[in-house]
Amino acid sequence: MVSIIGYYTTQFGELWEKSLFSLVGEAIDNVLIESGLEKKQIDAVFFGNMLSGILENNLHASAKIAEILKLNIPIFRVEAACASGGSAFNLAVNYVKSQAAETVLVVGAEKMTDFSPEQVVGGLSAASSGEEQESGLTFPGIYALMAQSYLNKNKTKEEDLACISVKNHFHGSLNDKAHFRRQISVSDVLNSAYVAYPLKVLDSSPISDGASSVIITSNKKIIKKAKKPVMVLASEVVNDTISLKKRKNLDSIEATIIAADKVFKKTGLKRKDITVAELHDCFSIAEIIAMEDIGFWKKGEGASGARAYSTMFGRSDNLVVNTSGGLKSAGHPVGATGIKQLGEIYLQLTGRAEKRQVKGAKYGLAHNVGGSGGTVVITILGN
Amino acid sequence: MTGIVSYGFYIPKYRIKIGDIAKVWGKEEKNISRSLLVKEKTVAGIDEDSLTMAYESSKMAFEGLNIDKKKIGAVYVGSESHPYAVNPTATILAEMLGIRGHYLASDTEFACKAATGAMISGLGMIKSKLTSYVLVSASDKAQSMPHDVLEYTASSASVSLLMGSQDLVLKVLDYSTYSTDTPDFWRRDGIRYPSHGGRFTGLPAYFYHIFNSSSDLLKKTKIKPHQIAHAVFHMPNGKFPIQIAYKLGFDFDQVKQSLVVENLGNSYTASALLGLVSVLEVAQKNDLIFFASFGSGAGSDAFIFQVTDNIDKRRMSLSKKIKNKKYIDYPTYLKFMDTI
Numbered sequence: 001m002v003s004i005i006g007y008y009t010t011q012f013g014e015l016w017e018k019s020l021f022s023l024v025g026e027a028i029d030n031v032l033i034e035s036g037l038e039k040k041q042i043d044a045v046f047f048g049n050m051l052s053g054i055l056e057n058n059l060h061a062s063a064k065i066a067e068i069l070k071l072n073i074p075i076f077r078v079e080a081a082c083a084s085g086g087s088a089f090n091l092a093v094n095y096v097k098s099q100a101a102e103t104v105l106v107v108g109a110e111k112m113t114d115f116s117p118e119q120v121v122g123g124l125s126a127a128s129s130g131e132e133q134e135s136g137l138t139f140p141g142i143y144a145l146m147a148q149s150y151l152n153k154n155k156t157k158e159e160d161l162a163c164i165s166v167k168n169h170f171h172g173s174l175n176d177k178a179h180f181r182r183q184i185s186v187s188d189v190l191n192s193a194y195v196a197y198p199l200k201v202l203d204s205s206p207i208s209d210g211a212s213s214v215i216i217t218s219n220k221k222i223i224k225k226a227k228k229p230v231m232v233l234a235s236e237v238v239n240d241t242i243s244l245k246k247r248k249n250l251d252s253i254e255a256t257i258i259a260a261d262k263v264f265k266k267t268g269l270k271r272k273d274i275t276v277a278e279l280h281d282c283f284s285i286a287e288i289i290a291m292e293d294i295g296f297w298k299k300g301e302g303a304s305g306a307r308a309y310s311t312m313f314g315r316s317d318n319l320v321v322n323t324s325g326g327l328k329s330a331g332h333p334v335g336a337t338g339i340k341q342l343g344e345i346y347l348q349l350t351g352r353a354e355k356r357q358v359k360g361a362k363y364g365l366a367h368n369v370g371g372s373g374g375t376v377v378i379t380i381l382g383n
Numbered sequence: 384m385t386g387i388v389s390y391g392f393y394i395p396k397y398r399i400k401i402g403d404i405a406k407v408w409g410k411e412e413k414n415i416s417r418s419l420l421v422k423e424k425t426v427a428g429i430d431e432d433s434l435t436m437a438y439e440s441s442k443m444a445f446e447g448l449n450i451d452k453k454k455i456g457a458v459y460v461g462s463e464s465h466p467y468a469v470n471p472t473a474t475i476l477a478e479m480l481g482i483r484g485h486y487l488a489s490d491t492e493f494a495c496k497a498a499t500g501a502m503i504s505g506l507g508m509i510k511s512k513l514t515s516y517v518l519v520s521a522s523d524k525a526q527s528m529p530h531d532v533l534e535y536t537a538s539s540a541s542v543s544l545l546m547g548s549q550d551l552v553l554k555v556l557d558y559s560t561y562s563t564d565t566p567d568f569w570r571r572d573g574i575r576y577p578s579h580g581g582r583f584t585g586l587p588a589y590f591y592h593i594f595n596s597s598s599d600l601l602k603k604t605k606i607k608p609h610q611i612a613h614a615v616f617h618m619p620n621g622k623f624p625i626q627i628a629y630k631l632g633f634d635f636d637q638v639k640q641s642l643v644v645e646n647l648g649n650s651y652t653a654s655a656l657l658g659l660v661s662v663l664e665v666a667q668k669n670d671l672i673f674f675a676s677f678g679s680g681a682g683s684d685a686f687i688f689q690v691t692d693n694i695d696k697r698r699m700s701l702s703k704k705i706k707n708k709k710y711i712d713y714p715t716y717l718k719f720m721d722t723i
Contacts, residue, residue, distance in 0.1 A: 014582060014583075016587055017587075113583075116578075117581070193410070
C-alpha cells in the first residue's frame, strides 16, 4: 500500500520576499526533514503548478527542481488548473503503484501576488473554455452563475452561503500557516462588496503564495521506520466538459459525483466513516455543492447544513470540513492547494493538527477541483 | 544652524467628494471612506498645473521677507507631474519669481519624496556655504487612472520652503534618509498614469522605509518620541500615517494636527509637507517636530525640526484655506484633470 510518510507546507499568504522556487525549495527541504529521508532516497518528483508559464514565462520547472535537488531523476510538472496539486499527487501514486518508483516527492506551489490582479485573473481564466473567456466570464462569474442556479432551485439565501466562510475563517484562525487568521461574522460577509452576484469578497478565496509537499512511498522498510505513515486508500481523477454550458446541471459538478462514487466503492467505506474532509471551497457555494455531490448531505439540504454549522470544529458530531481553513481562509496558491488539502488530512490522521485536531480521526477525504469542475480529484486517506 | 526661513503653500479651491467618485464606479462611499479615511480631495483647475501651484506657494513663502534674490543659489522643484518631460519647471518658476542667472535650477523626481530629497541637497549647499538660500518647491497635480483606487486620494497642492541659515522659523536638528530598490509604485516614460503594487505599497514600501529612516534618526539624535510635540508622516491615505506613528512610539495626539489628508487627499510631493504646514499653524517656539516623507521606488527622508521665535510672524493659516472650497462633480473633475 502506498503511504504518505511526511508533509510540510510553507506559510500561505502575500509572501513578497519569496519567489516560486524559493517556496519550492523550502517545501522540499522541510518535507525531507519531516520524513527523515535523504534526498538521494527520492526516486522521482511530481510538481503541481498552474501559472508559472503564463505569469513568469517559466515552464521548464522539472529542470529547475533538478537544479534545486541536485539530482538526476525523473521530474514531472503537472498542470490541471486549480487541481494541479491533486492531479500531481494522483499521478505520483499511480507511478509508485506501477512500480516505476518506490519513493516519490510531490510538491505543489504557486506564486501569485507579485502580479497585478488583472494578470492573475487573466491567467486563471486559462482554465475556462475559450467561449467563456471571449464572453468575459472570469471564475467569480462562472461560480456566481452556479450559485444563482443553486439559489433559484433550492431554498437558500446569501446568508447560508456566508456561514461557510464564517466556519472556514474560524478554522483558519486555528491554523498558523493560514493566509487569513481572523474570524469573521455573517454580517461581515454580507456587508462585503459583491464580486459577482450573489458572491461577495468574503465568499471568495484569495490570491495567495505558497508551497506544500508530501512524500509517498511503497518501500516497506521506509514505511516501517516512519513515525506516522498514512495510507492512500484511493485516489481518483475524473474529467468533464470544460464549458459550463455543456453541463447537465449548473448546481452540481458531475465529476465530483463520479469521483466520489469511485473512491467509496474502491475503499468499501461509507460516507459516515469520513470524519475529516478538505473540500474545494474556492467560493462558498462550491463547498455546499461539493458536500451534496460527494453525498455527505442530500441534494438541496446544503443551506440547512451550512446554517447549522454542522461541519464546524467543536460543533460537528461527526464530519468536520476544511479544518485548515479551506481555500477561503488558509488561502489558495493554486498548485499548492491540492497538496495542502492532503497534508491537512495527514496531520489530522496522525494527531498533529494541534488546536484544530479532530479527535479519533481515522479516515479523511480530500477534494480538489480544476476550473468549474472540468477536473476533479478525490483521495481518501486512512490509518 | 541651517533650516527653513519661511514657507508657503497653495491648495486649489476645487474639491470632489470621495462619495461622488465611488458612486460612478458602483462602490459604497462608506466602504471607501472607512478604508482610506479620506472624505474629499483637492482638484487643480483646468488652467492650473504643478508649475502654477509652485508659483503660488513660492510667492507666499516670499511674502513679508526682504531677501536679495541674487542670494538664492538654487531652485529645486520636486514633482511627479512636471508639465514637461524635457524643459525644466525650475527655470520657469525661478523666472516668474525674479530669479535668473547664476543659480542652480533643478527638477527632482523620487515619487512623493522628490522635494524632501532636494531639501537635503539644499541643506548641504547652505552648510557648505555655497549659497545663502535655497528654494525648494513641492508641487503636484497628481495623476491617477480613472477607476484605480488612487483616484479616491490623488489630489493637487504645493508647498514651498525657503531654506537658509539665518532668521529661521524651523531649525533642522538632524535628518536621516533610507532608500532601497523597491518597485511599489511607478510610471513609465510616456505612460499617463502611475501603476502600483496594491498592498505591496504598504509593509515592504511605506512602512519599511519610513521606519528605517525614522528609527535611525531617533537613535542618532537620542530624542525620544515623548519629547516630540508633533509628528508628521507622508499621507497616501488617512490610515498609514497613524499606523507608522504608533509603530515608532508616537501617540495619536502627536500626529492628529498633521492629518489633513481627510479633507485634502494625497497631493503626492506636497502631501507630507502640507501636514507640516498644518502643524506650524499651532506649533509653539522650541517645539520639536518629527517629519518623515516617503517616496515610492522607494525611500524616506526623516527630519527633526525645532520651532524658533519667528513662528508667530511667519505662521500661515491652512485651516482657513481648507474651508474656502467649491465642490465639483465627476465629469467636471475629469475635465479639470484633462481626462476628457
